[in-house]
Amino acid sequence: MAKYLLLKHYRGAPAPVNDAPMSEWTPDEISAHVRYMNDFAARLEKTGEFVDSQALAPEGTFVRFDGEGRPPVTDGPFAETKDLIAGWMVIDVDSYERAVELAGELSAAPGAGGEPIHEWLELRPFYGTPSTITE
């Protein structure tokens, strides 16, 4: 098994096919979208492939050390041009092909007009653990 991160972007990914912002959807369309995401996670739990799913608030700030005795420097909230992560799902699957298949399904979540959003999801493998037998 191998773990993968499905990363969803507010900004920074190529534009989806169905690109209407969520605030312009009807309430029913939003409910349908949320239901799709929940059903997807529940289905993965049943197949024994679900690990974690979290959503992030959009208010992000960069923070860095500015030297001993000085408060950290902050930069934010992020400018419009910066990449912004919306949330993630972690899956544990048998193969890369399966990970791609699931990411494709998640990208088909319905948006405006009940049509699939076709949004771009970033798929990233986790590092595994070193195997015991190497030579």
Next chain:
Amino acid sequence: MHEAQLRSLTPSVLGVLVRRGADFAAAEDAVQDALVEAVRVWPADPPRDPKGWLVTVAWRRFLDATRSDAARRRREDVVEEEPGQGPVPAVDDTLQLYFLCAHPSLTPASAVALTLRAVGGLTTRQIAQAYLVPEATMAQRISRAKRTVSGVRLDQPGDVATVLRVLYLVFNEGYSGDVDLAAEAIRLTRQLAASVDHPEVAGLLALMLLHHSRRATRTTPEGGLVPLAEQDRDRWDTRAIAEGVEILRAALARDRLGEFQAQAAIAALHADAPTTEETDWPQVVEWYDELARLTDSPVVRLNRAVAVGEADGPRAGLAALAAVDDSLPRHTAVAAHLHERDGDLATAARLYAEAAHKAPNLAERDHLTRQAARLNAR
């Protein structure tokens, strides 16, 4: 009774329930309940006949679950009952359970999970922690696996090779957690070796023992990798090595060579050498040739190139490497090592950095990055 000893009774107790007519999935749940109960009550009140006790409690749990419409198991009034006689069947239930849990219809991950639970007696929570997934996910993986094998009759003969692959996976790719999966894999392979007379089962057990003997020296306290050449050989576990070598010798004497025996033979040659330089590399190369004949795996040819580099010099190693598929994860790392041995440090440094970028795990990435840094800092 130690927990591992208690868990070693799992397959035979489960076998009794199935033999009495319980279906596998329900019987397995009942045995789990009985194990949990045993951990709770045995310390204060150890039974005279542990297996008989478990059979009695598990059987009652099974009947309760079957009778109860809500499928809620009763948890009271079991302890004070007199243990019944656990019938000892003539056929080896343990072996049949290994076959069932490694059934070819299961994915490797499912077979691993089911084996650890139904044969190993680990709880779903322990298995979930070991593989870093939520308990609910692991519970579903196990119940799906049980459904998948529900139509398989327990008295059908199975294939030892599929069982060995599952045990190898548990040993080789065991993650961290509460449970020591490497030790658990050794326990399960030992138990299998007691139920079936097969040189490859012995070969796998020897392979595991020989690798386990180096465990304390394979990583730094911070978790960094220590390559074989730099391991403190005085700290290798000589008892595990002696046992592994003895088991391997007996297996090889039967003249039915298989890949696990060949791998164990290589591990034994390393275990036998006081230093990397004094290793019998020509014989290591010969065993890789045997292994290549048995498996035709590109990974074997890659490892063989390393051995050739030690036996016949880095140029010969690089020539052997040239014939190996260069898309293999560790191909670049091996090339870097051989170029360094050959004195071409600039190329080696570049290749180590490239290999770090392709590393399949964090520990290897850090190790390779350090190798590149070491050469660049000259």
